[in-house]
Amino acid sequence: MISRDEKFAKLTELLQTLHRIRFSDVLEGGREEENMCLPEFAIVLCIDMMKDEGREHVLVSDLVKALPSSPQAISKYLKQLEKRELIRRLSVRSDRRSTEIEITGKGKEALDVSRERMDKFFSDIFSGVSDEEFDSMFSFMNNICDAMVKRSNAVRVSC
Numbered sequence: 001m002i003s004r005d006e007k008f009a010k011l012t013e014l015l016q017t018l019h020r021i022r023f024s025d026v027l028e029g030g031r032e033e034e035n036m037c038l039p040e041f042a043i044v045l046c047i048d049m050m051k052d053e054g055r056e057h058v059l060v061s062d063l064v065k066a067l068p069s070s071p072q073a074i075s076k077y078l079k080q081l082e083k084r085e086l087i088r089r090l091s092v093r094s095d096r097r098s099t100e101i102e103i104t105g106k107g108k109e110a111l112d113v114s115r116e117r118m119d120k121f122f123s124d125i126f127s128g129v130s131d132e133e134f135d136s137m138f139s140f141m142n143n144i145c146d147a148m149v150k151r152s153n154a155v156r157v158s159c
Contacts, residue, residue: 023041026118027118029117030113033106033110034109034110036111036114039073039077040080040086041114042067043074044087044103044110045111046063046067047087047101048103048108051103057092059092063101078101084106086104086107086110087101087102088102088104
C-alpha cells in the first residue's frame with residue numbers, strides 16, 4: 001500500500017508536469033495573425049470576460065488586479081497585442097492617467113480561434129474520462145484551489 005507521503009510526492013510530480021505543459025503550443029497553428037501565446041490569450045480573454053460582465057470600460061489597472069502577472073509583464077504583452085492590432089488602447093477622457101483597453105475585430109477573431117483550439121484540446125484530453133471520474137476530479141480540483149487561495153491570501157496578509 002502506498003503511504004500518504006508517497007501519494008503526496010506523486011501528486012506534486014503530477015502538478016509539476018501540468019505546470020510544464022506549453023499551452024502556447026495548443027494555441028499556435030493555422031494563420032499567423034490568429035496565433036496567441038498563453039499570456040496574450042489570458043489577457044484578451046480577461047478583457048472579454050470583463051466586458052461580458054457588463055463593464056463599460058476595461059482599464060489596464062483592472063487587468064493588473066485580475067491577472068497573476070506583474071504590471072511590467074502585462075504592459076509588455078499589451079504592447080505586443082496592440083502592435084498586432086488585436087487590442088486598442090484609449091485614453092480615458094475623465095482621467096488622462098487611465099488607459100482603457102478594447103478588443104479589435106481582428107482580436108475577437110483571434111480570441112474565438114484560440115478558444116476553439118483550447119476547447120478541442122481539453123475535449124480530446126477528457127474524452128476518455130467518465131462522468132463519475134470527471135465529477136470526482138472537478139470536486140477535488142475545487143477543494144485544492146480553494147485551499148491554495150486561502151493559503152496564498154494568508155501568506156499575503158502576513159507579509
